[in-house]
Amino acid sequence: MNVSTLCLAFLSFGEASGYDIRKASTEGNFSHFVDASYGAIYPALDRLEGDDLVTRRVEVQDGKPSRHVYALTDKGREALVSQLMEPVSPDKMKSEFLLLTLCAEHLPQERLEQALDQRIAEIDALTEDLSSKSSDCNHAPSQWVIRFATLMNRTKRDYLKANRDALIALGKPAQSAAAE
Template structure:
C-alpha cells in the first residue's frame, strides 16, 4: 500500500485537492504514514490517468486553479480490493534508535540533547493527538489509529525517561569510577 492507494482512500471519504490531502497526511497520518507533495501530486495525476478519480478544475484568482478530485466507482472498487488484498506491513526505520545503539561513540552532550528532543517530540505527538480527538468526530478506524499513536508514543517517552541513565551515566563512571555512590540512581537500584 503506497501513497497513491492512501490518496485514493482519503478521496473515498471526501473530495479534496492535493493540498488538502497533504494536510491530512500531516495531521491524521503524521505518526504512521508520512507523505509529501512530491508523492501526492504525481499520485493524483496517476489515479486520474487510470480513471480511478475525476478532476474538476475550479478557477481562482491569484492562485493556481484548485483541482478537486472525486473518486469514481472504479476507484472505490480498486481501493476496497487493495485494502483487502495487501498483507499489511508495519515498518519502523529509526535513525534515533540506531544512534542510541552506538551511544558509546556519541558525544555525551549531543546524546542528552537527542534524548531530550526525542522525548519532547513524543510528548508533542501525544498532546497533538489528544487535542485532535477532543475537537473532531472521527470514524471508529480513525479513532483507533489515533489512540494507538498516543499510547505508543507515551510508552516510548516513558521508557526513555526511565531508562536514559543506562546511557548517560557512563559519564559519571568514566569520570570517577570510585564515586559511584554519589550517583542518585545507583543508590536507588
C-alpha cells in the same frame, strides 16, 4: 504501500486536493504511519485520473491559486477495497535515534542527553497535537487509530524518561571535543 493507495484512502473520506493530502500525510491524521511529498502525490493523482479511479474538478479561487479537487469514483472505491484485501506487509519503523542509541558507548554523554531530551520534547509536541485532533474528529476508525498512536507515544515517552539516565551513563564522560 504506494502513494496511490494513500490517495485513494484519503479520498474515500471525501473530496480533497493534492495539497490537502500532503498536509494530512505530513502534519495531520495520517502522519503517524505514512509520509508523502508533492512530487509523489501530484503524479499519482494524475495517474488515478487517467485510470478513472478519481475525477478532477478545478475550483477557481480569488487571489489564491485554483484548487484541483479530486473525488473517488465507484471504480476507485472498488480499487481501494481490492488493494486493502491483499496481504499487508508488516509495519516498518526507521529510527536513526535507536541507531544512535546502540552506539552510545562511542558518543559523549552530552550528545546522548541532548538526543534523548529532544526526542522526548518531540513526542510531547506530537501527543498534544494528537489529542487536539481527536477532539474535533468523530470518525470512528480515525479515533481508533488516534487512540492507538496516543498510547504508543505515551509508552515511548515514559520509557525514554525512565531510562534516560541509564543510557547517558553508557556514554563517554566529558571527553570534550569528540565531535567532528
